[in-house]
Amino acid sequence: MEHKNSERFLIAFNRIDKSLMKITGLPNHFSFSKKIDRAKSQHALVAHYEDDLREFGSLRNAIVHNRTGFDYAIAEPHDDVVKLIENIDERLSNPVTVKDLFSGKVHIVQADESLATGLRLVRKWKINQLPIYKKGQFIGLITADGIMNWLADQETDCISREIPTLLDVYNHEKRKKTYRFVKSSMSVYEAEGFFRKSIVSGKRLQALLITEQGGKDEKLIGIITPLDLLKIDE
Structure with a gap:
């Protein structure tokens, strides 16, 4: 009927x-x-x-x-x-979860790796955020702004001689907390809400980092940027 x-x-x-x-x-x-x-x-x-x-x-x-x-x-x-x-x-x-759309290989870097290593990842994978780890512990997020800040703080004649580590670059991030860890079961709409609220509060998020339960000590299984969500809406 x-x-x-x-x-x-x-x-x-x-x-x-x-x-x-x-x-x-x-x-x-x-x-x-x-x-x-x-x-x-x-x-x-x-x-x-x-x-x-x-x-x-x-x-x-x-x-x-x-x-x-x-x-x-x-x-x-x-x-x-x-x-x-x-x-x-x-x-x-039955909301689509962040794991459904954004889980996959995440390109992470180690604190003692060189800036050149990070830049190669940026160039190859067209990414703007690099999660940085030291001895297995998450430290923070290297962004395009952080790299530009590092360059701006260097003496012009020293850039070609020094081989900076990614930790050196990270230390030039003006805002350290530009990320948030989220659990894999979070809906895509909740994720979008986090980005919206961050803009309103004036503390804009660069990325949401996905782990199974939302803990920073867990394995990173995905990353979401505002641009990723814009592509979904297109």
Whole structure:
């Protein structure tokens, strides 16, 4: 038996309502609109579809409160509306994780390796961030800004004679905490939210570093930059 659009819409709406409660921790008696208000600052997908979700709330009220019988709804949503709300429901209920999209070989460097080694990685793999380790312990992130700062601080006639280590370069990073470790099960939308919040706070993140449980002493299994997320949205 084929379900009516109104039935499919209400099923998806109720599932989204439960997802919003899970995101916000708000109890069921709070209005759908209040849940959106709270969730949009915590979840990038909710923020992206805020206007659509609010319209869904109004449409849901029209369907539910104006029924004239069990088999009759005063408003039957268009196919496109049903497809959109079901798509949002699916993405909230079964979000794509950072591990799904960004796990793979991560190019790391050692503190005692030369700057030339790091630059070869940058050139070959077209990357702008290099996680640096010393004796198996994570130290921080070498960025393009750090390399430029190192160059700017050198005497011109010394650059060709000295062979700097990557630790020398890292010590010229003006902001050391430009990264955050995240667990592999985090949704892509939560990851996007971290970057957004960092911009608002004025402490912009250069990268999110993925480990299984989000600990810096675990094996690094992936890295995400703001540019990576922009490519997904294209």
